[in-house]
Amino acid sequence: MTHTLTRPITAPPRWHRSLVYDVLLVPVGVLTLADAVLGEPETAARRWRRLGEYRVGRSEVRPMTTARTFGYGLLSAVLGLASLFVLFLTVLAVIRGPFWGFVEHGAVEPGTWGGPSRAGAWLAHGLIALPCIVAFVFVLRGIAALHTLLLQGTRSWVLPATIVLAAGTCAFFRAWLQQV
Template identity: 40%
Template structure:
């Protein structure tokens, strides 16, 4: 078993915190898109694809697929960002975009969480 260095744990935790957002997005899209007919009791008169349950379910399913794909791509991107940070910590030359992208992602995450907390 390989030993995890404290700085590697910090990088992994920092990127892992960012990963909460796409994971939550995927979970929401699966619950409210793929399983729409099971979690929404109706009536479906004003729902997208309504007024029938089948139409509303199909519309929500089709709309959720691109968002699930985007969430999965975001997770792949975060994995690559983590690997870039770990390579830099191992002594390789850091790519110029790693630090600005990380700061930009954290700023965006802070704005998203702030906006979400204000509307709750």
């Protein structure tokens, strides 16, 4: 109870800070790529430190070489695009899930989830969307946490995990674009 009373009212909740962090990964990653090309890794380190301070209150960024700055910028831009895609899916799940009846005005087909009645389809879409929304928020928090650990450089498993996640994200986007 004391923690709740002593915390400033203006402090955003932890999930909010992770969402903002995720949204800022793309522009900060692109700026970091530019810093690497221009040979200014110190500027990138300061930018990462400020972004990390917003998310966790304090941030330690290890010294960066030009190659590390370029690599982190590339990884950050890819993770930022993945975060924006998951955020898009979250908004889509909110709009098409609990509010399905307001969005879809056509006839309910027999193959529709929860069909053939409109109420059943609405209920099915809402019940399926709610756990998806929660999962998407946790995925966004996980991406922000993984990226923060990457910048801190304190654990050896983080860089390979980030590279695998970024490669998987690129493969997913390529496959998704092929089917669109």
